[in-house]
Amino acid sequence: MSTVMAVLCLGLAVAALGAIDIGNLYFARREMQRTADLAASAGAQTISNGGGCASATQSAQNNALSGNGLPSSGTVTVVCGRWDPSANAGQSYFSTSGAPLNAVQVTVSETVPYFFMGPARVIQAVGTAEATNIRSFSLTTSVATLSGGLINGLLNGLFGSSLNLSVLSYQGLATTQIKLGDLATAIGAGSMSQLLSTNISVKNLVSAMITAASKSTTLGVTAITDLGTIEAAIPGGLNVALGNTSTTNGLLAVALDDPQAAANATISLLDALLVAAEIAQGQTAINLGTSLNLSPLASVTAQAKIIQPPVIAVGEAGQYPNGTWRTSAHSAQVQIYLNVSLVSQSLNLTYLGLPQLVNISLLSLPIYIEAGDGTAYLQSTQCTTQQTTSQSTIVATT
Known part of the structure; x- marks a missing residue:
């Protein structure tokens, strides 16, 4: 009887530890998505203000690394392009071709460790923002x-x-x-x-x-x-x-x-x-x-x-x-x-x-x-x- 109880307790402990790891993974993913969205918005505002892709890239990277606390171990990839439902395929409607440039897509990557359940895992989030001059x-x-x-x-x-x-x-x-x-x-x-x-x-x-x-x-x-x-x-x-x-x-x-x-x-x-x-x-x-x-x-x-x-x-x-x-x-x-x-x-x-x-x-x-x-x-x-x-x-x- 005591052996059965020990096995059950061990199973519950493993499940609890696994839940903690999975919860941490989803929390990190949510924070990363917020960082990507805000960085994309900053880049889009810059590109619509006539700054060009270089300035938009810098704005997005600064926003992600400085403004939103992405760890130095994280990476930020910025791509300029055009958001256009009439020309580009969904869901994102974003393409690196087309003119004038009106959108920025930011990909944020970070290595998130498991505390109890194995090796670290690389997760990423993609944010796209568009700002149109009208x-x-x-x-x-x-x-x-x-x-x-x-x-x-x-x-x-x-x-x-x-x-x-x-x-x-x-x-x-x-x-x-x-x-x-x-x-x-x-x-x-x-x-x-x-x-x-x-x-x-x-x-x-x-x-x-x-x-x-x-x-x-x-x-x-x-x-x-x-x-x-x-x-x-x-x-x-x-x-x-x-x-x-x-x-x-x-x-x-x-x-x-x-x-x-x-x-x-x-x-x-x-x-x-x-x-x-x-x-x-x-x-x-x-x-x-x-x-x-x-x-x-x-x-x-x-x-x-x-x-x-x-x-x-x-x-x-x-x-x-x-x-x-x-x-x-x-x-x-x-x-x-x-x-x-x-x-x-x-x-x-x-x-x-x-x-x-x-x-x-x-x-x-x-x-x-x-x-x-x-x-x-x-x-x-x-x-x-x-x-x-x-x-x-x-x-x-x-």
């Missing part, structure tokens, strides 16, 4: 070409309103940038994917823009008041899709495999307003005559039809493996009819020293214009810790 841009009216009368006429034609804002008001709207994440919160969308699947009235969109603008760090002095004026002038029944697809004209063309990464991207209030207005109007003819007031010399009849509205592009620089650009925007494709009628005038002129009265008869000049859309794509972008070295290259064709 840019947003559009091909719409720029601050340099703003004219209070012309842009008031354009918006009044699109909305059927009677706006009379100043050039300074429109400049304030153009320079105010709002985050897409703040816009999503204001609309009540729980994620960027929900935001992009939203259809909303233009009036409610402007109301959400007012809420998002209150959090902007570039808020124009009168931007919120001016948006309130515009919101009050917009009629009901004008709706806009927020996500642009192959079958739907939408406000935002987000070229990211993970749309949530666009939450911190910013767009101009004026760009958003103009693009939303042109989308909502559809292909209805717009009367622009009031915005081209050349009285008393001429009267102008002007109508425009937007065949394809513009879009605001949000995404990453570079090309897909098939050569197409990841992030591109286009301006509106329009048809315009103008009829310029010179009004009959009597002018006092001097000829050979004698006053002469000259009558100018009415001249009607009809003009038809069809303008194709211009396109632009994001060639490269670099975000660093210094504004002077942060830049994007956008290539446009008319």
Whole structure:
């Protein structure tokens, strides 16, 4: 009986010691995974800040060995590459090929001894982190070409309103940038994917823009008041899709495999307003005559039809493996009819020293214009810790 009990006790002791060894192994593995993940994150932030692979490797190694206490006996291997679900196989979606570089993969190895159950064992953990530089841009009216009368006429034609804002008001709207994440919160969308699947009235969109603008760090002095004026002038029944697809004209063309990464991207209030207005109007003819007031010399009849509205592009620089650009925007494709009628005038002129009265008869000049859309794509972008070295290259064709 005593022998049986001794055997049982010995078996229990061996099992207990084995459990301690296995538990220590899993604990070390968990700590190693944490080290690999944090080191990869540090490397990815460096590579996205324009430091290149060498700097990213150094950042990852320093983070693992100094910041997270990996023993000197451990090893850290850092590989730079690209995280891209559209081009690379899962589960990791990471590859050492592809451009631009946006990810770092860190492998941490360490020899972990068994206390009771045999020789040491080498274990490792792999962490992958991605940090993407995102840019947003559009091909719409720029601050340099703003004219209070012309842009008031354009918006009044699109909305059927009677706006009379100043050039300074429109400049304030153009320079105010709002985050897409703040816009999503204001609309009540729980994620960027929900935001992009939203259809909303233009009036409610402007109301959400007012809420998002209150959090902007570039808020124009009168931007919120001016948006309130515009919101009050917009009629009901004008709706806009927020996500642009192959079958739907939408406000935002987000070229990211993970749309949530666009939450911190910013767009101009004026760009958003103009693009939303042109989308909502559809292909209805717009009367622009009031915005081209050349009285008393001429009267102008002007109508425009937007065949394809513009879009605001949000995404990453570079090309897909098939050569197409990841992030591109286009301006509106329009048809315009103008009829310029010179009004009959009597002018006092001097000829050979004698006053002469000259009558100018009415001249009607009809003009038809069809303008194709211009396109632009994001060639490269670099975000660093210094504004002077942060830049994007956008290539446009008319």
